Amino acid sequence: EVQLLDSGGGLVQPGGSLRLSCAASGFTFNSYPMSWVRQAPGKGLEWVSLISGSGGNTYYVDSVKGRFTISRDNSKNTLYLQMNSLRAEDTAVYYCAKDCGGHGDYWGQGTLVTVSS
Amino acid sequence: DIQMTQSPSSLSASVGDRVTFTCRASQDISNYLAWFQQKPGKAPKSLIYAASSLQSGVPSRFSGSGSGTAFTLTISNLQPEDFATYYCQHYNSYPFIFGPGTKVDIK
Numbered sequence: 734e735v736q737l738l739d740s741g742g743g744l745v746q747p748g749g750s751l752r753l754s755c756a757a758s759g760f761t762f763n764s765y766p767m768s769w770v771r772q773a774p775g776k777g778l779e780w781v782s783l784i785s786g787s788g789g790n791t792y793y794v795d796s797v798k799g800r801f802t803i804s805r806d807n808s809k810n811t812l813y814l815q816m817n818s819l820r821a822e823d824t825a826v827y828y829c830a831k832d833c834g835g836h837g838d839y840w841g842q843g844t845l846v847t848v849s850s
Numbered sequence: 851d852i853q854m855t856q857s858p859s860s861l862s863a864s865v866g867d868r869v870t871f872t873c874r875a876s877q878d879i880s881n882y883l884a885w886f887q888q889k890p891g892k893a894p895k896s897l898i899y900a901a902s903s904l905q906s907g908v909p910s911r912f913s914g915s916g917s918g919t920a921f922t923l924t925i926s927n928l929q930p931e932d933f934a935t936y937y938c939q940h941y942n943s944y945p946f947i948f949g950p951g952t953k954v955d956i957k
Binding site for chain 1: 888896899900937939946948951
């Protein structure tokens with residue numbers, strides 16, 4: 734059974750940093766790209782970033798380029814999102830998703846990031 | 851970037867109804883289109899990929915169609931558990947943009 738467990742969210746001040754993790758199980762982790770998708774309170778879904786199975790290719794939405802870094806440790810079956818220079822508009826629930834041909838077929842439960850002073 | 855729109859933004863329906871809603875892309879995305887269902891406080895659930903392919907385990911009352919720039923999601927015989935928000939997403943090119951969603955609630 735595919736399982737994705739998001740963690741690492743919390744309250745952080747504007748300009749601060751946070752690292753999210755997503756622990757994966759139930760599938761061959763290094764064979765699949767992985768994504769992060771976020772949802773601000775009361776808003777729709779926003780695709781944030783994707784990393785290839787090997788970790789060699791990464792993609793970002795413009796609003797996080799230069800501030801967020803997606804990475805993975807295939808030996809630990811874990812996906813990460815390093816978030817720096819956080820802004821109030823980054824406040825959201827962040828979901829990791831297993832990518833299957835471009836779309837997320839399995840999703841984590843989400844972890845809430847709140848950027849506020 | 852390719853932009854996505856959905857219509858209507860919300861609709862009211864009854865159990866047993868057939869409902870259809872639309873997703874449009876700002877440029878040709880072939881069939882690189884997925885649909886997701888989300889209930890309050892829960893993670894999105896994949897319903898359809900490649901515009902019309904049903905994700906494993908999804909009931910057959912859900913169906914998708916379309917290609918290019920116009921797509922539809924149809925739910926036949928609406929069930930109580932289907933009241934939720936539905937999002938489309940393209941995956942033709944980065945960034946993979948989601949539509950703003952269609953909320954289906956009980957009439």
